[in-house]
Amino acid sequence: MTTMQDVATRAGVSAKTVSRVFNDDPHVTEDTRERVQSAMRELKYVPNMLARTFREGKSAVIGIAVPDVADPFFAAVTKGIELAAREHDMAIVVTSLGDNPALEQSIIQTTVRRQIDGLIIAPIAADQSYLARWQDSFPIVFIDRIPTKLHADYFVEDDFGGAFEATKHLIAHGHHRIAIVGDSTDVPTTKLRLEGYLAALADAGLKSDQELIALGSRDADAAAHVCKTLLALPDAPTAIFSSNARFSTGVFPALQALNRTDIALISFGDFPMADVLQPSVSVIDQNPRHVGRVAAERILARIAAPTKKFRRKNVIPVKLIERQSCQSPVTHLLPQLTSDARM
Amino acid sequence: MTTMQDVATRAGVSAKTVSRVFNDDPHVTEDTRERVQSAMRELKYVPNMLARTFREGKSAVIGIAVPDVADPFFAAVTKGIELAAREHDMAIVVTSLGDNPALEQSIIQTTVRRQIDGLIIAPIAADQSYLARWQDSFPIVFIDRIPTKLHADYFVEDDFGGAFEATKHLIAHGHHRIAIVGDSTDVPTTKLRLEGYLAALADAGLKSDQELIALGSRDADAAAHVCKTLLALPDAPTAIFSSNARFSTGVFPALQALNRTDIALISFGDFPMADVLQPSVSVIDQNPRHVGRVAAERILARIAAPTKKFRRKNVIPVKLIERQSCQSPVTHLLPQLTSDARM
DNA sequence: GAAACTCATGTCATCGATGACATGGGCTTC
DNA sequence: GAAGCCCATGTCATCGATGACATGAGTTTC
Numbered sequence: 001m002t003t004m005q006d007v008a009t010r011a012g013v014s015a016k017t018v019s020r021v022f023n024d025d026p027h028v029t030e031d032t033r034e035r036v037q038s039a040m041r042e043l044k045y046v047p048n049m050l051a052r053t054f055r056e057g058k059s060a061v062i063g064i065a066v067p068d069v070a071d072p073f074f075a076a077v078t079k080g081i082e083l084a085a086r087e088h089d090m091a092i093v094v095t096s097l098g099d100n101p102a103l104e105q106s107i108i109q110t111t112v113r114r115q116i117d118g119l120i121i122a123p124i125a126a127d128q129s130y131l132a133r134w135q136d137s138f139p140i141v142f143i144d145r146i147p148t149k150l151h152a153d154y155f156v157e158d159d160f161g162g163a164f165e166a167t168k169h170l171i172a173h174g175h176h177r178i179a180i181v182g183d184s185t186d187v188p189t190t191k192l193r194l195e196g197y198l199a200a201l202a203d204a205g206l207k208s209d210q211e212l213i214a215l216g217s218r219d220a221d222a223a224a225h226v227c228k229t230l231l232a233l234p235d236a237p238t239a240i241f242s243s244n245a246r247f248s249t250g251v252f253p254a255l256q257a258l259n260r261t262d263i264a265l266i267s268f269g270d271f272p273m274a275d276v277l278q279p280s281v282s283v284i285d286q287n288p289r290h291v292g293r294v295a296a297e298r299i300l301a302r303i304a305a306p307t308k309k310f311r312r313k314n315v316i317p318v319k320l321i322e323r324q325s326c327q328s329p330v331t332h333l334l335p336q337l338t339s340d341a342r343m
Numbered sequence: 344m345t346t347m348q349d350v351a352t353r354a355g356v357s358a359k360t361v362s363r364v365f366n367d368d369p370h371v372t373e374d375t376r377e378r379v380q381s382a383m384r385e386l387k388y389v390p391n392m393l394a395r396t397f398r399e400g401k402s403a404v405i406g407i408a409v410p411d412v413a414d415p416f417f418a419a420v421t422k423g424i425e426l427a428a429r430e431h432d433m434a435i436v437v438t439s440l441g442d443n444p445a446l447e448q449s450i451i452q453t454t455v456r457r458q459i460d461g462l463i464i465a466p467i468a469a470d471q472s473y474l475a476r477w478q479d480s481f482p483i484v485f486i487d488r489i490p491t492k493l494h495a496d497y498f499v500e501d502d503f504g505g506a507f508e509a510t511k512h513l514i515a516h517g518h519h520r521i522a523i524v525g526d527s528t529d530v531p532t533t534k535l536r537l538e539g540y541l542a543a544l545a546d547a548g549l550k551s552d553q554e555l556i557a558l559g560s561r562d563a564d565a566a567a568h569v570c571k572t573l574l575a576l577p578d579a580p581t582a583i584f585s586s587n588a589r590f591s592t593g594v595f596p597a598l599q600a601l602n603r604t605d606i607a608l609i610s611f612g613d614f615p616m617a618d619v620l621q622p623s624v625s626v627i628d629q630n631p632r633h634v635g636r637v638a639a640e641r642i643l644a645r646i647a648a649p650t651k652k653f654r655r656k657n658v659i660p661v662k663l664i665e666r667q668s669c670q671s672p673v674t675h676l677l678p679q680l681t682s683d684a685r686m
Numbered sequence: 687g688a689a690a691c692t693c694a695t696g697t698c699a700t701c702g703a704t705g706a707c708a709t710g711g712g713c714t715t716c
Numbered sequence: 717g718a719a720g721c722c723c724a725t726g727t728c729a730t731c732g733a734t735g736a737c738a739t740g741a742g743t744t745t746c
Binding site: 344346347348358359361362363365366390391392393394395396397398399 | 731732733734735
């Protein structure tokens with residue numbers, strides 16, 4: 001690996017002068033500058049960021065910790081972060097936290113010890129107080145779920161409002177037996193989405209039925225199984241609010257396998273191909289790229305102006321994308337052309 | 344940030360002894376070891392990986408460069424790499440190359456200058472000779488496309504064989520007018536897939552028709568548009584071989600919008616929800632997690648045994664997953680239950 | 687008893703780039 | 717002419733952990 005000292009030797013100057021040239025320091029004569037640049041080109045010099053980071057105390061890296069890098073939602077969030085970071089010549093280090101809350105702290109420490117200039121985290125544990133010791137070193141921004149036992153920036157979707165709107169939408173389409181399927185309410189986002197669901201029922205003067213609150217699944221397969229159980233009830237639901245896109249990808253195939261695509265479905269979170277399923281699935285869109293971008297921009301803003309005040313608590317509005325899945329059965333069994341004309 | 348010197352001061356030893364304790368060096372008495380460990384716990388010491396990397400010349404980081412981190416295929420590859428890396432206490436740095444070949448080199452240099460112990464790259468440019476200078480420093484493994492002008496390890500799918508099989512499958516279902524839709528043949532994977540397609544036609548004694556070779560799209564929208572053009576031909580195709588899952592997610596919605604789901608479709612590469620679309624889409628499955636894993640394992644193997652010989656050229660078999668999309672129209676318009684019983 | 691070996695601990699240079707400051711020369715101001 | 721300022725360049729300590737080696741004490745072998 002070519003070092004600045006190698007370039008310096010070749011150009012007949014000190015390494016410090018090479019550093020000055022490389023960093024566009026004005027205190028270099030034009031003649032010296034050209035000589036050094038020529039040597040850099042000849043030796044194809046690429047700076048060692050590690051040494052720079054070490055000396056400067058800055059890495060130009062944003063750490064990203066999400067439950068699963070392969071999850072479409074978090075992949076899109078990551079993309080949003082990456083694009084914003086790149087505009088500022090920063091790189092990203094990504095890690096999956098998995099779904100075991102007990103591992104969050106140790107996995108985060110693995111990321112942090114590599115020296116990052118900021119951390120964006122979608123937490124899975126119930127306690128983030130372990131991060132307090134690093135808040136003096138770099139900005140930390142939470143996404144998807146708010147931090148617990150830690151005062152930090154966050155950008156989360158309007159879980160309550162989105163669930164409220166989704167449930168309202170189902171009610172407006174005539175559904176009164178509405179199930180909610182998803183994670184355990186130990187998961188804060190699920191808890192809020194349940195609250196939104198319950199509030200919409202109450203707002204419409206409907207009584208909630210504990211049998212229809214089918215929370216506690218861990219993955220898409222479990223959600224699929226829960227659906228089958230729900231539809232076997234004597235007083236089965238006519239609609240399902242899936243509290244997470246990850247589960248929706250289990251719920252939809254289950255409904256299809258049961259030949260029950262007459263059951264209305266709305267997903268909190270969009271997912272790939274949802275718009276071309278039959279019926280196409282109505283969703284509450286979280287706009288993950290935007291989430292990633294604003295989170296990264298907050299990191300960058302805090303780095304640029306360490307003492308400036310920014311609003312810490314940010315709830316991002318979500319948007320209902322109405323597709324076919326909440327229509328009545330008569331509507332979406334019509335020929336495709338007719339259905340498209342209606343949309 | 345607590346340093347080893349802080350711990351050393353507290354424990355009344357040298358920083359070197361702290362290092363020995365931390366790294367389980369046997370040349371420390373049990374008494375000293377306990378004293379140091381106690382100090383580490385009290386100070387919540389977390390080592391600075393940067394300093395270690397700097398001194399040791401090893402970072403325990405694998406760099407990953409793929410066209411797009413948000414692409415489901417590459418997200419799954421990344422996941423496979425991450426899991427393998429984590430088993431060896433290594434982290435991953437991820438970057439998206441985008442789709443402009445001219446930017447590959449500069450983006451890769453941004454990754455490399457951060458000191459990585461290995462690089463896994465799905466290239467987009469026509470020339471990777473710029474990587475030669477780093478091959479003495481760390482192992483480089485190519486995925487998805489073979490390296491050009493560089494002698495390096497690669498793990499690529501059987502593009503030719505998969506395309507051959509996909510086309511054969513369509514022919515076996517009675518299709519003689521088969522179009523191929525996808526990227527430009529400047530893209531090496533597309534070129535091979537075209538060759539497989541052509542070979543299968545020739546093998547079946549079918550003549551290829553230039554009108555049905557609809558390559559050159561850049562994204563899913565363009566592929567959708569190409570489909571419309573193809574189906575407007577006087578002698579329109581009855582089947583489409585989509586050479587990339589990314590394009591399939593444009594082709595399928597286009598066929599649906601045109602109410603032409605009678606057109607057979609097979610996708611090179613699986614994609615989310617393909618199995619629950621109607622008709623569910625037959626695919627040539629690339630198993631991206633496996634690709635990621637074997638690539639990472641090669642990096643790890645080369646690090647562990649630098650002089651050992653490994654096979655550089657690895658073509659990973661792909662697998663046909665037959666679903667409904669290549670059936671004749673009569674078959675997949677039957678009631679769902681009947682269709683499932685047949686599968 | 688002397689030499690060799692082992693164990694435990696410590697010192698110090700190293701990694702590559704940069705911050706802090708020194709230094710010498712030239713120019714300007716008083 | 718002296719003092720102060722600015723420019724251009726260089727020296728050297730720094731960043732935190734570890735490799736290379738030194739050192740002193742204790743034990744074993746000849």
